[in-house]
Amino acid sequence: MADPGADRRSFWGWGLESAGPDAAQQDGIRKTMEQRLGASLELAAAPELDDLALPQSRIAPPDALASRCSTGPYDRAGHSYGKSYRDVVRGARGDFSSPPDFVAFPQDEGDVAALLDWATDAQVIVIPYGGGSSVVGGVECLLEGDYRGVVSMDLTRLDRVLEIDRASRAARIQAGILGPALENALRPHGLTLRHFPQSFEFSTLGGWIATRSGGHYATLYTHIDDFVEGMRVITPSGPVESRRLPGSGAGPSPDRLFLGSEGSLGVITEAWMRLQDRPTHRASATIRFVGADGFLRGAEAVRALSQSGLAPTNCRLLDSGEALQSGAGRGDESVLVLGFESADHGLQAWMDRALEICGDAGGLLPEDGAQIQHQAKASGAGGAQREGAAGAWRNAFLQAPYVRDVLVRMAVICETFETAVTWDRFPEFHREVTAAVQNAIGRVCGSGTVNCRFTHAYPDGAAPYYSVMAPGRRGSELEQWAEIKAAASEALIAHGGTITHHHAVGRDHRPWYDVQRPDLFGRALDAAKRELDPGHILNPGVIID
Ligand SMILES: Cc1cc2nc3c(=O)[nH]c(=O)nc-3n(C[C@H](O)[C@H](O)[C@H](O)COP(=O)(O)OP(=O)(O)OC[C@H]3O[C@@H](n4cnc5c(N)ncnc54)[C@H](O)[C@@H]3O)c2cc1C
Incomplete structure (x- = not known):
């Protein structure tokens, strides 16, 4: 399905074949x-x-959906793994021993529902696949038990912003859209989702919701959860659509069931997302914490900042090794990268108070003061x-x-x-x-x-x-x-x-997730799975057995 002439995604590693x-x-x-x-x-x-020797496909795509499916080696190899260390090692070795039997590229919700119906009848596993940037074994195509095959369902053809509600500052967005396309569609309206995980370029809205990803905001709006107003999910038992609401106390939230469900309960096809005005004011500063206890003193500063109500957008404390590796420090100091953003007001007062807090915790403040920008031109993943x-x-x-x-x-x-x-x-x-x-x-x-x-x-x-x-x-x-x-x-x-x-559970964290979650809650999730996915075809082994 990929155009061989195009600058395509690496089938084994990160990003584009031409980059790096x-x-x-x-x-x-x-x-x-x-x-x-x-x-x-x-x-x-x-x-x-x-050079890859992929095993033969065990099953063929259903006739009605054949034009939306690929059995080509590039697509099968490229959808075998996510992007964890283990995945990249296996990819680099050319070990693609469990690829999907085929990759489906649904063009709309009808295709998603038809594929789930077919797979339930045919006892075929379906792995929802967004950008494939999972680092926890979340999109792996393992065949176990009595299943007859595995299909990777690539959702990136569902890639449009469908509707914008300017008054409520929200948009209805298809789940397969990648980060840059999403931001490009919102930019002309002066809006942004402002959710920038490090994997932003090669991950999707649906993947973010399914894994409860963590983005750019270091405080206040840390997870994608905070931006979901409502969503639509296609399950093998039918669609589930939650009502768009700014808030609600009406019982347990349907959105909460699907946030973090990692493709095990249904396929998220679209969501109403809360947006932000694009920031026009920015303030940033770098504070250094020198000495053997620098990291712990930096942590004290972050604690005080978090409890101050100032809500910095960036508040990354790097230990001395991290700071050295990234070029932000000399190796003998922890570094706090602090930032504020607003589309509404200047930030000098916020930054002044934040620097005071950092100084009280023993931080060395920037000699030339904080960088303050007004009406900065927003661009790229992180802005100016x-x-x-x-x-x-x-x-x-x-x-x-x-x-x-x-x-x-x-x-x-x-x-x-x-x-x-x-x-x-x-x-x-x-x-x-x-x-x-x-x-x-x-x-x-x-x-x-x-x-x-x-x-x-x-x-x-x-x-x-x-x-x-x-x-x-x-x-x-x-x-x-x-x-x-x-x-x-x-x-x-x-x-x-x-x-x-924020990296999710997938297969790699499952034993420890089972210890962390209350047992009875796990059994309640099993019951939800039985109701929504009676054939147990959706991503078995992830979150729920
Ligand atoms: C270099 C790198 C940096 C990263 N940085 C961050 C970061 O800063 N913050 C962060 O939170 N994570 C980060 N991650 C992890 C990963 O990017 C996130 O988990 C991301 O949310 C996955 O999105 P995706 O579209 O790639 O989903 P995929 O990897 O394709 O899928 C992830 C899981 O979600 C399910 N899924 C995907 N789409 C749907 C859908 N539409 N409906 C139902 N289920 C679906 C899949 O079945 C799978 O279980 C990083 C990963 C890498 C490799």
């Missing part, structure tokens, strides 16, 4: 990483589509160009997934895991989680690093995000990764955190 570091940059990355990890690294060749530490951090942030593909080809283990925990527990939690992971890295890889940043902050706690880098043994990386991942997941749950703040 060139040969000279790859060599630069190798040298830097050799220095950082103290190991010699070798870059393996990237996989070629022509940023300079200094904030700009360096943002550029590194957007390039990181492409760099990870290169690191995978060098057998470097690079895992990220994220969580949230209340402030009262944070210092001990951070110490214990870091120690458990560092210990696992030492045991499994000999050396390596674990770093931390805050992605989101709340009055009652923070969402720390940890990054692991370690030299792997080529051929054994997945076993090494699994041991580190298990140690991290055990530590998160044991010390009172959540198994995920």
